[in-house]
Amino acid sequence: xxxxxxxxxxxxxxxxxxxxxxxxxxxxxxxxxxxxxxxxxxxxxxxxxxxxxxxxxxxxxxxxxxxxxxxxxxxxxxxxxxxxxxxxxxxxxxxxxxxxxxxxxxxxxxxxxxxxxxxxxxxxxxxxxxxxxxxxxxxxxxxxxxxxxxxxxxxxxxxxxxxxxxxxxxxxxxxxxxxxxxxxxxxxxxxxxxxx
Numbered sequence: 001x002x003x004x005x006x007x008x009x010x011x012x013x014x015x016x017x018x019x020x021x022x023x024x025x026x027x028x029x030x031x032x033x034x035x036x037x038x039x040x041x042x043x044x045x046x047x048x049x050x051x052x053x054x055x056x057x058x059x060x061x062x063x064x065x066x067x068x069x070x071x072x073x074x075x076x077x078x079x080x081x082x083x084x085x086x087x088x089x090x091x092x093x094x095x096x097x098x099x100x101x102x103x104x105x106x107x108x109x110x111x112x113x114x115x116x117x118x119x120x121x122x123x124x125x126x127x128x129x130x131x132x133x134x135x136x137x138x139x140x141x142x143x144x145x146x147x148x149x150x151x152x153x154x155x156x157x158x159x160x161x162x163x164x165x166x167x168x169x170x171x172x173x174x175x176x177x178x179x180x181x182x183x184x185x186x187x188x189x190x191x192x193x194x195x196x
Contacts, residue, residue, distance in 0.1 A: 046105070046119065046120040048120070049101060049102055049105030051108075051109060051119050051126070052118070053119060054121040056119060057117065057119035057121050057129075058121075058174060060117045060119075061127075061174055061177060061178070064131065065168060065173075065174065068168045073131060074133060074134055075129065075130070075132075075133075075167070075168040076128075076131075076133045076137075076138040076165050076167055076168075077166055077181045078130065078141075078165040078181060079121075079127055079128075079163070079164050079178075079182050079184070079185040080104075080126040080145070080161045080162065080185065081124060081125050081126075081161060081163075081185050081186075082124035082125075082126075083161060083192070085097055085100065085123070088100055092156075092157060100154045100155075101120070103149075103154045103159060105118070107149050107152075108126055108145060111145055112128065112145075113130075115131055116128060116131065117129040135167055138165050142163040146161055149161050162189035162192055164181050164185025164187065164188050165181055165184055166184060
């Protein structure tokens with residue numbers, strides 16, 4: 001009879017022990033999920049500016065292509081290239097060049113809507129995704145962004161960018177979109193050089 005009296009207590013102790021182990025595993029899983037989220041954020045972040053990096057930008061462009069194909073929502077992809085970064089680095093040092101890159105990144109980020117995406121996609125190149133925008137609005141936005149960047153100097157250095165853009169089209173690919181935006185940026189850059 002004494003053994004039967006202990007049996008429910010043993011089951012109860014085992015259940016309590018299992019519950020404690022389960023709770024500990026849940027806490028450990030939550031900590032791992034938080035750490036994984038932090039690692040993903042770091043993998044998508046530019047190392048210098050407060051922006052996304054190229055990897056994250058290209059993923060977002062691909063998502064926009066898929067949304068465009070499903071819903072037909074207009075999407076503009078912009079590429080901005082910093083004018084004269086090499087000269088700034090050569091004349092004032094890389095610290096001054098980094099300050100200019102941070103200035104441009106911050107300016108672009110603050111001048112765009114929260115639904116838009118901005119990333120540093122190369123040494124002195126930035127990419128932007130502007131959803132629900134047509135070509136006329138994109139032109140106005142490109143001019144506005146260029147003017148905002150040029151308003152200030154950084155460590156005495158004048159700052160300017162050249163922006164090209166394209167509208168996402170039916171049956172577009174990531175490579176085609178990036179090539180069109182890049183070409184549009186170089187056309188703008190050559191036009192600005194010819195004005196100097």
